[in-house]
Amino acid sequence: MSCTYSSASVLSSPDTPPGLDKKRHTRYWLRCLRTHLPSAYIPNDSNRMTLAFFTISALDLLSSLVPNTTPEERAAYIDWIYSCQIPSGGFRASPSHDLSAVKDGSAQWDPANVPATYFALATLLILGDDLNRVRRKETLKWLRCMQRDDGSFGETLVNGKIEGGMDTRFGYCATCVRYILRGKREGPDPTSEEQDTDVDALVECLRKAETYDGGMSEMPFHEAHAGFTYCAIAALHFIDRFPWPIRSQPSEGQRAFNKMPLRKEGIVSTTSSEQQGGIKTRGLTSPDLTIHWLASRLTATISSEDEEDTYADETDTPETCHDAHSFVHTANFPTSMGETSEKSRPTSHFALDWVGFNGRCNKVADTCYAFWVGAGLTLMNASRVIHPTPVRRYLLEQTAHIVGGFGKLPGDPPDVYHSYLGLAALSLLETAAQAAHESPREGRDKPVEERELKALDACMCVSIEAKSRLYAIWQRWGVHDGKDWDGGG
Amino acid sequence: MSDYSDADSNADSFEPRLTSGEPTPEPQPTRVDNAIADATIERLKVALKTVCQENAQAKEIVSRILLGTLPGSNGSLKRKRYETCAHCEEEYSVEENEKGDCVYHPGRLAVQYGCLSRVSLMSSIGRKRIDVGSDTWADHDDEVHGDPETLMDEPGFMEGFMWDCCRRNGREEEDASGSDPTWADLTPLPTDEGSSTHPLAQIAYSPDYEETMSYLRALMAANELSPRALELTEDLIDMNPAHYTVWLYRSKILFALESDLYEELEWLNETALAHQKNYQIWHHRNLIIDKLGSCEGEAEFVGRMLERDAKNYHVWSYRQWLVRRFNLWEAGELEFTEKMLKEDVRNNSAWNHRWFVVNGKVAAMGVGDPKIRAREIRVAEEAIKKVAQNQSPWNYLRGIVKRCGLPLAELKGIAEQYASLEHPHSVRSSFALDLLAEILAEEEGGKEQAGRALDLLATRYDPVRKNYWAYRKSQLGMGELKQAVNVIA
Numbered sequence: 001m002s003c004t005y006s007s008a009s010v011l012s013s014p015d016t017p018p019g020l021d022k023k024r025h026t027r028y029w030l031r032c033l034r035t036h037l038p039s040a041y042i043p044n045d046s047n048r049m050t051l052a053f054f055t056i057s058a059l060d061l062l063s064s065l066v067p068n069t070t071p072e073e074r075a076a077y078i079d080w081i082y083s084c085q086i087p088s089g090g091f092r093a094s095p096s097h098d099l100s101a102v103k104d105g106s107a108q109w110d111p112a113n114v115p116a117t118y119f120a121l122a123t124l125l126i127l128g129d130d131l132n133r134v135r136r137k138e139t140l141k142w143l144r145c146m147q148r149d150d151g152s153f154g155e156t157l158v159n160g161k162i163e164g165g166m167d168t169r170f171g172y173c174a175t176c177v178r179y180i181l182r183g184k185r186e187g188p189d190p191t192s193e194e195q196d197t198d199v200d201a202l203v204e205c206l207r208k209a210e211t212y213d214g215g216m217s218e219m220p221f222h223e224a225h226a227g228f229t230y231c232a233i234a235a236l237h238f239i240d241r242f243p244w245p246i247r248s249q250p251s252e253g254q255r256a257f258n259k260m261p262l263r264k265e266g267i268v269s270t271t272s273s274e275q276q277g278g279i280k281t282r283g284l285t286s287p288d289l290t291i292h293w294l295a296s297r298l299t300a301t302i303s304s305e306d307e308e309d310t311y312a313d314e315t316d317t318p319e320t321c322h323d324a325h326s327f328v329h330t331a332n333f334p335t336s337m338g339e340t341s342e343k344s345r346p347t348s349h350f351a352l353d354w355v356g357f358n359g360r361c362n363k364v365a366d367t368c369y370a371f372w373v374g375a376g377l378t379l380m381n382a383s384r385v386i387h388p389t390p391v392r393r394y395l396l397e398q399t400a401h402i403v404g405g406f407g408k409l410p411g412d413p414p415d416v417y418h419s420y421l422g423l424a425a426l427s428l429l430e431t432a433a434q435a436a437h438e439s440p441r442e443g444r445d446k447p448v449e450e451r452e453l454k455a456l457d458a459c460m461c462v463s464i465e466a467k468s469r470l471y472a473i474w475q476r477w478g479v480h481d482g483k484d485w486d487g488g489g
Numbered sequence: 490m491s492d493y494s495d496a497d498s499n500a501d502s503f504e505p506r507l508t509s510g511e512p513t514p515e516p517q518p519t520r521v522d523n524a525i526a527d528a529t530i531e532r533l534k535v536a537l538k539t540v541c542q543e544n545a546q547a548k549e550i551v552s553r554i555l556l557g558t559l560p561g562s563n564g565s566l567k568r569k570r571y572e573t574c575a576h577c578e579e580e581y582s583v584e585e586n587e588k589g590d591c592v593y594h595p596g597r598l599a600v601q602y603g604c605l606s607r608v609s610l611m612s613s614i615g616r617k618r619i620d621v622g623s624d625t626w627a628d629h630d631d632e633v634h635g636d637p638e639t640l641m642d643e644p645g646f647m648e649g650f651m652w653d654c655c656r657r658n659g660r661e662e663e664d665a666s667g668s669d670p671t672w673a674d675l676t677p678l679p680t681d682e683g684s685s686t687h688p689l690a691q692i693a694y695s696p697d698y699e700e701t702m703s704y705l706r707a708l709m710a711a712n713e714l715s716p717r718a719l720e721l722t723e724d725l726i727d728m729n730p731a732h733y734t735v736w737l738y739r740s741k742i743l744f745a746l747e748s749d750l751y752e753e754l755e756w757l758n759e760t761a762l763a764h765q766k767n768y769q770i771w772h773h774r775n776l777i778i779d780k781l782g783s784c785e786g787e788a789e790f791v792g793r794m795l796e797r798d799a800k801n802y803h804v805w806s807y808r809q810w811l812v813r814r815f816n817l818w819e820a821g822e823l824e825f826t827e828k829m830l831k832e833d834v835r836n837n838s839a840w841n842h843r844w845f846v847v848n849g850k851v852a853a854m855g856v857g858d859p860k861i862r863a864r865e866i867r868v869a870e871e872a873i874k875k876v877a878q879n880q881s882p883w884n885y886l887r888g889i890v891k892r893c894g895l896p897l898a899e900l901k902g903i904a905e906q907y908a909s910l911e912h913p914h915s916v917r918s919s920f921a922l923d924l925l926a927e928i929l930a931e932e933e934g935g936k937e938q939a940g941r942a943l944d945l946l947a948t949r950y951d952p953v954r955k956n957y958w959a960y961r962k963s964q965l966g967m968g969e970l971k972q973a974v975n976v977i978a
Contacts, residue, residue, distance in 0.1 A: 042729055
């Protein structure tokens with residue numbers, strides 16, 4: 001464990017966590033908004049809608065969007081997003097992919113993209129657009145074509161084939177698009193009469209990607225990963241198939257739902273399971289184990305120096321050990337090297353000033369996992385398993401950069417991905433810290449001016465304020481009967 | 490790659506052979522020599538290709554002559570040694586070209602450094618610059634005659650510009666661009682930001698990227714499946730490997746042209762090493778290997794990738810695919826995981842792979858077979874013996890018990906071996922203590938002891954997670970943690 005005191009400009013005392021330098025972060029994001037991103041972003045040219053989302057949403061969380069942009073500018077941003085819409089539904093991820101200007105151009109190479117569609121719709125909501133120009137019916141139709149027989153979603157549809165990985169990232173983005181356009185209710189959409197996606201198949205697919213240690217992976221038998229775990233949990237929320245709240249003392253019947261075995265393929269169809277008294281397969285076979293896995297991602301191993309040398313030294317020291325932050329007694333030493341190593345060290349655990357999250361077992365912490373894990377725990381109704389202060393200090397004193405924004409590891413230059421997820425994580429920590437003192441509802445409802453950052457919706461990863469604009473839009477579309485609504489605090 | 494393995498060491502010895510050494514008597518020209526002298530370039534190219542295909546030794550010689558090493562690549566990256574500048578129409582060696590020789594070529598090389606692309610397109614397009622020494626501008630008044638930059642294509646002003654590659658006069662443009670028939674017929678299609686006055690997430694594109702993208706877009710719009718298109722996809726992928734349709738376009742061209750897939754693999758190897766975090770590369774590799782129907786050499790390549798990063802998620806996922814696709818369950822996979830765990834017993838990716846190898850085959854009993862179960866428990870116990878404070882084998886043990894539907898109490902023996910409540914000062918693994926707490930909580934009358942174990946975790950052995958241990962204790966109905974200060978922030 002190396003102490004990087006020198007890299008932290010101002011150290012706060014353990015009891016008073018540092019404040020967020022909102023001006024500095026606002027400056028960073030305004031630079032991203034107003035000037036060209038540096039050439040180092042060329043490898044992300046095909047993800048410009050994602051970069052746009054990070055920029056606009058970060059400024060929104062900082063309450064800096066409206067004060068620093070004119071209505072005309074925001075209208076122009078909205079126009080740009082719509083210029084990426086594909087007439088047959090969905091959005092492309094970058095103007096670089098736009099071939100629509102070519103007469104008889106080969107449209108197959110300019111397909112709509114599932115993550116881009118989520119990011120476009122979310123950014124439109126943040127900018128206060130009414131989604132009037134969204135090709136809703138076409139997008140719902142296209143979304144159904146993006147689902148494979150096994151329940152998973154792909155990224156693009158090219159030449160009639162669903163392309164892209166099978167992992168939960170696309171399932172997450174697809175369920176969010178579905179949620180924004182038609183809420184949680186299952187079955188054909190009453191206004192457009194478009195058929196629904198196969199919700200049961202997606203639940204099965206997500207359950208199969210649970211791992212032996214309680215996390216979730218990209219595909220069955222792949223390694224548990226915090227990003228995929230978050231995506232799966234959030235997707236289950238969007239389709240209203242999350243297990244019953246863990247702390248609400250579920251009834252015997254609800255317990256049975258949670259533990260229902262996987263549906264055998266082809267034996268129980270959606271309709272017959274509906275007919276059996278509306279029982280639906282719910283996600284996550286072992287919520288307690290999933291919380292255990294998520295809580296295990298907390299680590300004091302926060303710089304790459306910390307993770308070096310797990311080789312050859314078989315004794316347990318903070319340098320070699322990623323998850324213990326205390327000195328564990330060693331009964332006997334397998335080697336003399338180990339004994340020397342052990343005896344040369346201090347005998348009490350070091351201060352836990354900074355605690356981060358890793359994405360997989362025995363890996364170093366990384367800024368973005370403070371969001372993926374923190375939001376996963378929030379959605380599991382278990383954010384209290386994190387002690388917010390050391391995580392906050394890790395973000396603000398270790399990975400926040402002097403020019404604003406956040407890097408991946410301490411000392412790394414900022415990038416828009418880690419900078420956005422760093423802010424998103426801080427917003428959730430703020431909510432959790434408030435909830436520890438007050439009731440969760442009060443924490444969420446706290447007036448904006450008393451909060452550092454706007455409260456984040458852990459599921460959609462936008463401010464609760466932006467998400468709550470959906471309510472009026474749903475009413476206008478006639479897809480909302482008042483019972484589905486869970487947003488808006 | 491392996492074809493050219495010794496090309497570096499011999500590369501230097503080739504040219505001196507032409508210029509130094511004892512003068513030898515001029516041999517009499519044979520009939521073949523005369524035929525070569527009279528043949529067309531096209532005919533000679535075909536002949537040389539045939540020789541290379543039929544004779545490995547000949548191929549090696551040709552490689553030595555025509556392939557050079559990229560600067561800074563430690564000799565591992567190969568590219569064409571000779572290029573022709575379209576403007577000065579002179580051949581140059583990319584290895585010997587230095588600043589000052591030609592303004593254009595070194596600029597290319599700077600960009601080419603570290604990537605693998607060919608420069609055929611690039612070297613065929615020069616840039617026109619204002620020739621400040623030209624008489625054209627002597628009496629030029631910007632206010633009256635216009636900004637010189639805007640006059641580049643005006644017939645009357647050609648003399649005022651020069652090509653930056655060969656310093657020839659701008660008047661010679663027609664000849665220059667017409668000299669490379671490869672691209673002459675194609676009108677580039679630049680990226681268009683739509684009608685929006687404020688595009689989001691604009692990137693400072695390099696001139697190379699802009700140019701390559703505009704040609705690629707023109708080719709994709711025409712859905713051209715040609716060798717030049719194939720070559721251009723390489724250039725673009727090197728700069729933007731996350732482009733979500735260029736890979737699909739490339740595979741379509743490859744299969745349409747019935748290209749040599751082994752050559753494709755060689756290129757992919759280099760590209761994968763250059764872009765380790767990209768997942769499209771692996772999907773493309775799946776396609777190629779699947780089509781080839783052989784996984785020869787793949788294990789070695791995966792091994793090379795894991796040498797660079799032993800926990801690379803894409804590489805492990807790909808290895809799982811190989812095992813399934815080519816039925817390699819019994820072909821040394823278990824031994825491979827043993828080797829990887831011997832190198833780093835904390836490599837959770839290797840533990841996960843072992844779980845997959847043992848349990849992942851369709852209809853496999855896996856750890857359900859008592860013999861296999863005993864073996865796997867032994868492996869985990871040995872690993873714990875080596876390093877007790879390592880989460881991976883503890884999770885592995887839990888996984889075995891869970892999959893077999895056995896009670897967690899099966900693991901009480903080993904948990905107590907490393908964490909006994911009778912000796913609270915000599916706990917050797919926080920993971921053992923965690924496991925013990927869970928086992929005790931399920932025992933009749935064990936709650937109090939479980940609470941003690943959780944107190945120990947929170948205050949001494951794993952304080953990073955103190956809030957989680959408090960949460961676990963509250964689930965037992967045990968109230969607050971003992972000895973813990975500020976349990977909830």
